[in-house]
Amino acid sequence: MSHELDTLVERARRIRLAIFDVDGVLTDGRLYFMPDGTEFKSFNTLDGHGIKMLRASGVEVAIISGRNSPLVEKRAANLGIPHLIQGREDKLNALDELLRLVPVELDQVAFLGDDLPDLQVMRRVGLGMAVATADSFVREHAHGITLAAGGQGAAREFCELIMRAQGTLEQARAAYL
Numbered sequence: 001m002s003h004e005l006d007t008l009v010e011r012a013r014r015i016r017l018a019i020f021d022v023d024g025v026l027t028d029g030r031l032y033f034m035p036d037g038t039e040f041k042s043f044n045t046l047d048g049h050g051i052k053m054l055r056a057s058g059v060e061v062a063i064i065s066g067r068n069s070p071l072v073e074k075r076a077a078n079l080g081i082p083h084l085i086q087g088r089e090d091k092l093n094a095l096d097e098l099l100r101l102v103p104v105e106l107d108q109v110a111f112l113g114d115d116l117p118d119l120q121v122m123r124r125v126g127l128g129m130a131v132a133t134a135d136s137f138v139r140e141h142a143h144g145i146t147l148a149a150g151g152q153g154a155a156r157e158f159c160e161l162i163m164r165a166q167g168t169l170e171q172a173r174a175a176y177l
Contacts (some may be wrong), residue, residue, distance in 0.1 A: 008144045011127040014167035016108040018054060019098070019121070020155060021091075022065040022072050024060040024114035025131055028151035040069050042151065050156030051079050060102050064094045066117050092120045112158045114138060114150050129158055 023029055026047060032040045055061050062083035063076055069086065076084045083101060088094040099109075107126035111118065114134040122128030122142055130142035131154035139145050144161075146154040163169035 004144070008127070008161065009165045011107075011143060012110065012162045014108050014126055014164050015059060015110045015166070016104045017060045017062065017098075017102050017110070018159070018162060019062045019064055019095070019111045019125075020051075020158075021111075021113040021115075021118050022063060022069070024150040025112050026063075026075070026151060026155055028149065029133065030115065037125075039069065039071065041069070041075075043075055044151055044153060044155070046153050047151070047155035047159075048075075048079055050159035051081065053169075053172045054159040055080060056161060057163050057166065057172060059162060059166075060104075062098055062102070064088060064091050064098065064121070066091070089117055091117055092124065095121050095124065099146065110158070110162060112139065112146075112155060113142075120159060127162075 020026055026043055027041045051061055061081050063081055065072055065086045066089045083098055084171060085094045109125040112122045112126045112129050112166055113122050114131050115138060116135060119138055119141060128142055129144045131146050131150040132137045133149040135162060144151035146157045148154040148157050163172060
C-alpha cells in the first residue's frame, strides 16, 4: 500500500460525518431544464446504495449544495439523509451550521466535492476528496481523488473507502450473500 493510500485510510478511519456536494458529485454535473423551466437530474443507484450502507455502518451523512432543488430534497429523503443544506454558495458557513447539529470534530468529517465552492470545506475537514471529474485546481488541493467520475460511482467509492478503513464494508457486503 502506498504512503498516499495509507494516509487516506488513516483519515477515513476517523470519519463520523460524510458530506456530499450534489451537482458534479451525486450527478454528472450537467443541468437539465425543461421548456417550462423545471429541471431534472440523473442520480446513480450505486452511489445511493453506497450512501445507505455508509449510514447503516454508523456514519452520519449530509448534503451541502450551492443550488436549491426540490429534486435534491426528494433524493435526500429517499436515501434517508437527515441533514440537507441547499442554496449555499458559502459552504464553510454551512459546514459550521451542520457541526452545531452533528457534534463531531473537524478531523471526523469527510467531504466529497468537485468545484471551487467546495474547496474551503475540503481543506478544512479531516478527509476532503474530489471526484475524478473535478476542476483541476480542486483535485490538486484534495486529500484524495476518486477513480470514478461524479454521478458515475464516485460517491460509492468514497463511501466504500470510509467503510473499508473502518472495517465495516465486508460485513455490509456479506448481508447480500
